[in-house]
Amino acid sequence: MNDIEIIAYGSTNYVGRSAFVIRDRDRSILLDCGIELVPKQLSRAPVGVDPIAEDLDAFILSHAHIDHSGYIPRLAKKGYKGDYHMTDPTKEIVYKLWLDHLKIEGRRHWSERDLDIVYQKIRTHNYRNKFKIAEGITAEFLNAGHVLGAAQILIDWDGTLILYTGDINDRVTPMFEGYDLPKEKIDVLLTESTNGDRYVPExxxxxxxxxxxxxxxxxxxxxxxxxxxxxxxxxxxxxxxxxxxxxxxxxxxxxxxxxxxxxxxxxxxxxxxxxxxxxxxxxxxxxxxxxxxxxxxxxxxxxxxxxxxxxxxxxxxxxxxxxxxxxxxxxxxxxxxxxxxxxxxxxxxxxxxxxxxxxxxxxxxxxxxxxxxxxxxxxxxxxxxxxxxxxFPYSGHSSVEGLKLIMEKTGARDIILIHGDKRNQEYILNYVKDIAQPRLLKEGFQEKLRSA
Ligand SMILES: [Zn+2]
CATH class of the missing domain: 3.40.50.10890 (Rossmann fold)
Structure with a gap:
């Protein structure tokens, strides 16, 4: 058994350019690869992804939103040769968003050619269907209740179970019944924290x-x-x-x-x-x-x-x-x-x-x-x-009660808060303190998920 590490390239204590590498000595996979949209300015790329693209074994996308997907074709440009795993609806939606991005920002991050390469290497999966992503590692999509095709990603890494929520919603909405939960207890929970101090009505x-x-x-x-x-x-x-x-x-x-x-x-x-x-x-x-x-x-x-x-x-x-x-x-x-x-x-x-x-x-x-x-x-x-x-106070993200619930229900011993601003994260840390002690990530730093 090796140490498993995580590196966040964005979306730590803010929302935008989600990209997280999980790796050990022999294998590395990337979860999401988004850009950060900045009002009245050009978008920002996740810093640090370019040099690692070539060495990745797999890429998995949680959902189509551009802050999770906008930098994906750059991986092809930088030499990544593997598959791009996502759900069928995400494939359809994200393609349209990529074309739209080209119209808005041109070829700043990647070109039509990169997009073509990616499109041919997309592998789609249904919810609750395990698929192999590398030797000894499988993944599975769980409904996130966020937007059409949105998934949480459950990874089994040599028996260590890691759940990356992507964006989740606990509320019943017209099309979804809230987020789904894994059947088994998991070890590491990497959860979004967008709505820390905002009340989300039914x-x-x-x-x-x-x-x-x-x-x-x-x-x-x-x-x-x-x-x-x-x-x-x-x-x-x-x-x-x-x-x-x-x-x-x-x-x-x-x-x-x-x-x-x-x-x-x-x-x-x-x-x-x-x-x-x-x-x-x-x-x-x-x-x-x-x-x-x-x-x-x-x-x-x-x-x-x-x-x-x-x-x-x-x-x-x-x-x-x-x-x-x-x-x-x-x-x-x-x-x-x-x-x-x-x-x-x-x-x-x-x-x-x-x-x-x-x-x-x-x-x-x-x-x-x-x-x-x-x-x-x-x-x-x-x-x-x-x-x-x-x-109208709509939100596509989980209420703070829903975040506490997923921490409790999954039984994770290691919980990491991502994708939320500092104030929200502080609020959550306090809100869940009787059941969990989540930690935060520092952007660009290697942090341990499991010790050998
Ligand atoms: Zn989203």
């Missing part, structure tokens, strides 16, 4: 409020704009609206990459990937897909006509709801809608996700009224925002 409480307000605003002949993350939150929001028959006559416009992600989601509407409860629910109301309703109207993707479509939607004398990207209002169609509708005090902007410090979304969330927009075709314009602001 989903249904938030959903009831959203539906009620959507109805009131639309009935009053006004518009409600819901900027949403393309992967996860927008599907959840749309499903919540789709399942309310009181909204059947309200036009719901869907703009941006959300439409593509909806199509991918439709493709995976089976018990393998979403909850039985959700499938029975849509069957019960006679839907083949929650995104295909008469009142759900996809706005055509960017073309000369898009600007015209958005103007048409804004001018039309009807109450309506617009679900659009980007989730943190950094750019994309939301800017056109704010330009067209933001100066009317009867309209409503409803936040459905966490707004990172430094983003346009965060500024508005905190009360800023003077907003600089880049609407259709990148025209810069400043407006005085008059529309009402509403905040």
């Amino acid at each position: 989903r249904e409480k938030i959903n009831v409020g959203l539906r009620l307000l959507a109805k009131q605003i639309a009935e009053g002949g006004n518009k409600m704009i819901l900027p949403s993350f393309a992967v996860g939150r927008s599907q959840e929001t749309l499903i919540t609206l789709a399942l309310d028959q009181d909204l059947d006559d309200v036009p719901i416009y869907i703009d941006g990459m959300i439409n593509h992600m909806n199509m991918i989601t439709e493709h995976f509407l089976s018990e393998k990937w979403v909850s039985k409860r959700f499938l029975s629910k849509i069957k019960e109301v006679g839907m083949s897909s929650p995104f295909r309703k008469d009142n759900f109207i996809p706005v055509p993707s960017l073309s000369e006509r898009t600007g015209t479509s958005r103007k048409y939607i804004a001018k039309k004398e009807e109450g309506s709801i617009i679900v659009t990207t980007s989730g943190m209002l950094e750019g994309g169609p939301i800017h056109s809608y704010l330009e067209l509708l933001g100066t009317n005090e009867n309209n409503v902007l409803g936040f459905t996700g966490y707004q990172v410090e430094g983003t346009t979304g965060r500024a508005i969330y905190d009360g800023e009224k003077k907003v600089t927009l880049f609407a259709d075709y990148g025209k810069k314009k400043q407006i005085d925002l008059e529309m009402q602001i509403m905040k």
Whole structure:
């Protein structure tokens, strides 16, 4: 038996560029390989991954979000020859996100050629299906309850069981029943800690409020704009609206990459990937897909006509709801809608996700009224925002109770907190102190997981 070590290349006491190597004398595997999105700047790469890429035995991806996946094609560029393990939905979603990244940042980190190499070497696996990743090491995906296809990664390293949560959610959401737990007691738990000191209400409480307000605003002949993350939150929001028959006559416009992600989601509407409860629910109301309703109207993707479509939607004398990207209002169609509708005090902007410090979304969330927009075709314009602001406290991450529960249930003797800011982690350390003494990692340092 050898020592097993871990090195974090990012996402230790902050969120962004998740990349963790686990290795011993003979073998090394990389879990996730993301970039850090920095508001108004270029993204940051995980420092230290390039030199080790060539020596990796395997790469495993927890889920598609770009802070976990954005740097993956760089591995191919730097000489990694092995497979890329992930779930089927993750493969579909991440490919779209990679293409989008190329559009935004060009070939800064990697090129189309690297992407092609990766795509050919992707190996997909279902949840609860063990697969071999190196001599003496197997892995297994467990449902993370976070977004479609998201997995926790359970690794059996010569009998030492290591659980990497990736991003997990303990709350029951429209499509998932919260995170899954391993059947066996594990040795090492590497857990996210995003929501340390934020209260996460039960989903249904938030959903009831959203539906009620959507109805009131639309009935009053006004518009409600819901900027949403393309992967996860927008599907959840749309499903919540789709399942309310009181909204059947309200036009719901869907703009941006959300439409593509909806199509991918439709493709995976089976018990393998979403909850039985959700499938029975849509069957019960006679839907083949929650995104295909008469009142759900996809706005055509960017073309000369898009600007015209958005103007048409804004001018039309009807109450309506617009679900659009980007989730943190950094750019994309939301800017056109704010330009067209933001100066009317009867309209409503409803936040459905966490707004990172430094983003346009965060500024508005905190009360800023003077907003600089880049609407259709990148025209810069400043407006005085008059529309009402509403905040729906959704989160794709586990509540602090859910984090405590996973620590208890897995029985891990060694618990490491990652992917959360310092304040959250301090809160968690105190919150769980009667059942566990988690530790933190220092970026770039080798830390022991098991002694020989
Ligand atoms: Zn995520």
